[in-house]
Amino acid sequence: MSLADAAVPTAAMPSGSATHAAAPTRVRGAWGRLLRSELRLVFGRRRNIALLVGLACVPLLLGTVLFVTRDSALGGQGPGFISRVTENGLFLVVAALFMCLPFLLPLTTGIASGDAIAGEAQAGTLRYLLAVPVSRARLLGIKALATLAYVACAVLAIAVVAFVVGAVMFGVGDVTLLSGTTVPVADGVLRIAGVAAYVALSLTGLVAVGLFLSTLTEVPVGAMAGTVVVAIVSAVLDTLPQLAVIHPGLLTHHWLDFAEFLRLEVGWGVLGQGLAVQAAWVAVFGALAWSRFTTADVTS
Amino acid sequence: MATTLPARQTPHATGRAGSAEPVHRADVAVDAASGMLTGVDLAVRTAGLTKRFRSGQVAVDGIDLEVPRGSVYGFLGPNGSGKTTTIRMLLGLVGPTDGRAWLLGEPMPDAAARVLPRVGVLVEGPAFQPYLSGAANLARLDAADATADPRTSRRRTGDALERVGLAAAARKPYRQYSLGMKQRLGLAAALLRPRDLLVLDEPTNGLDPQGTREVRHLVRELADAGTTVLVSSHLLTEIEQVCSHIGIMSRGRLLAQGERSVLTDARPARVVVTTTVADADRAAAVLGSLGLVDVVRDGAVLEAALGTPPETVSAALVGAGVPLLGLEVRRPSLEQLFVTLTGEGFDVAR
Numbered sequence: 001m002s003l004a005d006a007a008v009p010t011a012a013m014p015s016g017s018a019t020h021a022a023a024p025t026r027v028r029g030a031w032g033r034l035l036r037s038e039l040r041l042v043f044g045r046r047r048n049i050a051l052l053v054g055l056a057c058v059p060l061l062l063g064t065v066l067f068v069t070r071d072s073a074l075g076g077q078g079p080g081f082i083s084r085v086t087e088n089g090l091f092l093v094v095a096a097l098f099m100c101l102p103f104l105l106p107l108t109t110g111i112a113s114g115d116a117i118a119g120e121a122q123a124g125t126l127r128y129l130l131a132v133p134v135s136r137a138r139l140l141g142i143k144a145l146a147t148l149a150y151v152a153c154a155v156l157a158i159a160v161v162a163f164v165v166g167a168v169m170f171g172v173g174d175v176t177l178l179s180g181t182t183v184p185v186a187d188g189v190l191r192i193a194g195v196a197a198y199v200a201l202s203l204t205g206l207v208a209v210g211l212f213l214s215t216l217t218e219v220p221v222g223a224m225a226g227t228v229v230v231a232i233v234s235a236v237l238d239t240l241p242q243l244a245v246i247h248p249g250l251l252t253h254h255w256l257d258f259a260e261f262l263r264l265e266v267g268w269g270v271l272g273q274g275l276a277v278q279a280a281w282v283a284v285f286g287a288l289a290w291s292r293f294t295t296a297d298v299t300s
Numbered sequence: 301m302a303t304t305l306p307a308r309q310t311p312h313a314t315g316r317a318g319s320a321e322p323v324h325r326a327d328v329a330v331d332a333a334s335g336m337l338t339g340v341d342l343a344v345r346t347a348g349l350t351k352r353f354r355s356g357q358v359a360v361d362g363i364d365l366e367v368p369r370g371s372v373y374g375f376l377g378p379n380g381s382g383k384t385t386t387i388r389m390l391l392g393l394v395g396p397t398d399g400r401a402w403l404l405g406e407p408m409p410d411a412a413a414r415v416l417p418r419v420g421v422l423v424e425g426p427a428f429q430p431y432l433s434g435a436a437n438l439a440r441l442d443a444a445d446a447t448a449d450p451r452t453s454r455r456r457t458g459d460a461l462e463r464v465g466l467a468a469a470a471r472k473p474y475r476q477y478s479l480g481m482k483q484r485l486g487l488a489a490a491l492l493r494p495r496d497l498l499v500l501d502e503p504t505n506g507l508d509p510q511g512t513r514e515v516r517h518l519v520r521e522l523a524d525a526g527t528t529v530l531v532s533s534h535l536l537t538e539i540e541q542v543c544s545h546i547g548i549m550s551r552g553r554l555l556a557q558g559e560r561s562v563l564t565d566a567r568p569a570r571v572v573v574t575t576t577v578a579d580a581d582r583a584a585a586v587l588g589s590l591g592l593v594d595v596v597r598d599g600a601v602l603e604a605a606l607g608t609p610p611e612t613v614s615a616a617l618v619g620a621g622v623p624l625l626g627l628e629v630r631r632p633s634l635e636q637l638f639v640t641l642t643g644e645g646f647d648v649a650r
């Protein structure tokens with residue numbers, strides 16, 4: 001078998017200067033086809049799967065620790081959500097998300113978004129995708145959607161495993177809210193789902209930051225680390241009272257507002273504010289990523 | 301093959317000076333509305349294409365590329381002469397600092413969505429997802445093509461793999477491929493669908509002599525089927541044989557381009573006469589009387605610039621009673637042409 005004597009006939013093409021073919025037309029559903037291919041790539045990658053498995057282990061570990069220590073003197077200690085887990089397994093979802101929010105979820109987000117463009121640039125596959133051709137704006141859109149899907153999946157993995165582990169270890173019952181009021185279990189499950197959704201949406205701003213950093217470099221690790229650093233710096237700035245003026249606009253300032261779902265009267269205004277801040281970060285860094293990526297020279 | 305091409309009898313030096321000269325040629329159409337040259341019968345055309353990188357380096361310096369439809373255009377130049385940067389600009393990957401480019405008669409990068417599906421490319425070596433198999437990598441590229449029919453995707457990827465001899469390794473992860481296999485997969489990607497133009501940047505890199513021969517064969521086969529091929533190489537001789545046209549790059553400038561035969565014929569061939577040592581003086585006199593210049597004598601071997609048909613030389617020598625032990629006509633090589641054009645050897649990189 002060789003290039004020369006392959007049995008496949010030469011693709012039929014008119015010869016010589018007669019090849020003034022009409023411009024190829026777009027096939028319907030092309031967007032979806034590329035998105036599916038991208039999702040397969042992201043979710044098929046071993047590193048990404050391992051990361052999801054690692055995140056799913058957090059509620060398992062947390063549940064086990066709380067289960068083993070529940071009758072000891074250590075039982076019932078720790079922050080609010082955690083001390084309630086032994087009373088109601090549903091709270092394990094909240095506790096696990098709470099534990100992953102400061103570092104593990106930003107890390108996951110950083111890895112997924114930082115790799116999006118820079119990973120393709122480093123592998124050299126970016127030039128081939130663009131030469132297919134895929135328009136740069138479309139590619140950025142597809143990469144953003146796939147990254148968001150992955151981050152949402154990470155939050156979902158934590159929530160689902162926590163739900164199952166919590167139910168098995170501690171049982172599920174009517175939910176006692178932060179105010180002390182008790183609501184039926186169905187209402188409680190809805191509220192917990194709201195918590196998970198809010199946590200996932202809280203990460204969209206960071207996804208945009210990561211995508212932007214990813215358009216700046218051909219070194220994905222750099223973009224990943226940069227994204228995590230942005231989240232950490234934001235959290236640090238949020239603790240400085242001298243900077244109270246800028247706190248409401250910080251990327252991470254509203255992250256813990258998911259607790260609103262655990263009040264009798266859910267503070268939709270507070271949640272809306274948090275989502276508005278995320279939308280602003282998405283708008284600014286999405287625009288930066290777009291303007292950078294649609295004009296930059298691809299020399300990788 | 302050259303007979304089907306627009307006649308271009310004189311190799312023309314290009315570059316800054318050349319671009320200023322007015323063009324009145326039948327094979328370049330003028331858009332009536334804009335008065336601009338659209339180059340419909342050139343598969344690739346550039347006008348004053350220039351790239352200055354932010355580092356200040358001028359990688360491509362005002363080149364006017366003209367690749368006729370149906371030609372096999374050898375884009376030759378040493379490492380660092382600006383071939384890849386030119387190709388990146390043609391494909392819209394890199395924005396030119398100055399000048400313009402057309403592919404298949406349409407302006408780039410504006411017409412990328414319309415033109416590039418008809419162009420198969422290999423740029424600066426193959427690059428694929430390391431963890432996907434060869435077949436999965438091709439499927440991914442095909443999925444990215446908004447104009448490719450998903451129903452024929454499987455067949456086309458299979459055919460392309462077969463064509464480059466990778467059918468047996470189709471399911472292997474790309475990272476387990478050898479350098480030659482990677483290069484073949486790159487070619488398969490360029491052949492995923494029928495193309496009007498192939499742009500192959502150093503397609504023989506990393507291939508052994510057999511692989512190089514196969515690439516040459518493939519290029520010829522595609523050209524015979526009507527595909528225009530722009531193929532670059534930093535090795536002058538590797539692809540020279542399949543090229544109908546040649547463009548020579550050095551330090552970002554296109555020093556010469558045109559039909560290969562015309563380019564190489566532009567310099568006089570040399571005649572090498574072998575006689576006996578005793579008759580060498582007489583032979584030199586005969587060559588001089590024929591008006592041949594630049595006669596060099598080395599023992600029994602004489603060399604001169606060939607200004608007359610070789611049969612005249614042999615007849616004159618025999619007529620003068622000089623024992624003619626051997627007579628050879630040496631066509632100038634591209635290498636010599638390059639040395640003449642640049643005053644330096646070919647293997648200089650910047």
Ligand SMILES: Nc1ncnc2c1ncn2[C@@H]1O[C@H](COP(=O)(O)OP(=O)(O)O)[C@@H](O)[C@H]1O
Nearest residue numbers: 299353355357359379380381382383384385650
């Ligand atoms: N991204 C870049 N930034 C700065 N200089 C570059 C870049 N890419 C290429 N060059 C320079 O431009 C010149 C031409 O490079 P290239 O087009 O790759 O040449 P070739 O393909 O003929 O070997 C080289 O001197 C190279 O160092």
Ligand SMILES: [Mg+2]
Nearest residue numbers: 383384424502
């Ligand atoms: Mg090169």
